[in-house]
Amino acid sequence: MTDTNVGFRQTVALVAGREIRMRLRSKAFVISAGILMLVVLGSIILSSVLSRNASDTSVAVVGAAQEVVTDAPGLDVTEAADVEEAEQLVRDGDVEAAIVPNEESPVGVRIIALDDAPGGVVQALSISPEVELLVTDGPNPLLAYFVAFGFGIVFFMSALTFGSTIAQSVVEEKSTRVVEILMSAISSRALLAGKVLGNSVLAFGQVILIALVAMIGFMVTGQSVIVDGLGPAIAWFVVFFAIGFVLLAALFAASAALVSRQEDIGSVTSPVTTLIMLPYFAVIFFNDNPVVMSVMSYIPFSAPVGMPVRIFLEQAQWWEPLVSLVIMVVTTVVVVIIGSRIYGNSLLRMGGRVKLGEALKS
Secondary structure: OOHHHHHHHHHHHHHHHHHHHHHHOOOOOHHHHHOOOOOOOOHHHHHHHHHHHOOOOEEEEEEHHHHHHOOOOOOEEEEEHHHHHHHHHHHOOOOOOOEEEEEOOOEEEEEOOOOOOOOOHHHOOOOOOOOOOOOOOOHHHHHHHHHHHHHHHHHHHHHHHOOOOOOOOHHHHHOHHHHHHHOOOOHHHHHHHHHHHHHHHHHHHHHHHHHHHHHHHHHHHHHHHHHHHHHHHHHHHHHHHHOOOOOOHHHHHHHHOOOOOHHHHHHHHHHHHHHHHHHHHHHHHHHOOOHHHHHOOOOOOOOHHHHHHHOOOOEEEEEEEHHHHHHHHHHHHHHHHHHHHHHHHHHOOOOOOHHHHHHHHH
């Protein structure tokens, strides 16, 4: 191992550490990350509470009717002394309906409501035939949508937030000519590698925290079954995101190096932003389309979202994540090499925007 390699690694580590310390010292970054964690946890708890409350229908029950509603699902039972008291509870709006004994009825009870037949109560007391499902391991469609949306929004927000941070840092150092001082001591490759590594560590850490907060939220709300089903998908999402963000970070840094003013960042990074937005919208609108999701799972820019969703839906074979991961790694290496060339050739060019063709030339 040569001294040059050791020196390069040490320099990269120093730049990465500097990037991490700068972000962690920023109150805005810490507060925004904390708010994001609270939003994730709060949304899981709120959705659990709302789903439980939505299934309970308040009813008043009189005498022998109690036996009929004992095993009826989704009913919040209030005992009433007689029919008159039950009717008054309905009139007062304390309950949605009353269930009273009726010997002439085949089911032995009669339902009393105010001005509309309570469909939920009728359905709860109805006798339904036994239903046998040939496929019982498919996920709930609504749950599948929220899982796809969750992967999409986490990828979108994390990649965009930290990618924009890299772009702003590159232009800030270039506009203030700090980069000239840095380049006199270290190489452009080490500076780029340190920026990408430092922000990748932060982005990766945030995704890990989000995953842990989500799993804790599901377990606290008694939804451990969802955790069991989501475990493999979340694990693969973390792996794909770790590699995918390096790819995007290199693109953000190389694009930002083409300009010298903060006002020009949006124009040069818009293609990269589009690559981040497309998987987010695609997974929202086409999460139930197996063909689209299959294609997404092999495109490097959308694989961090597409493949975990397919794994959760059990649509992917065991070898597919591995193949997709290899494609992403190869693409990332190629993009990093090209991005490093653009970054190095553009970093010391001040003034107007550097053309891409010129940045690619030696």
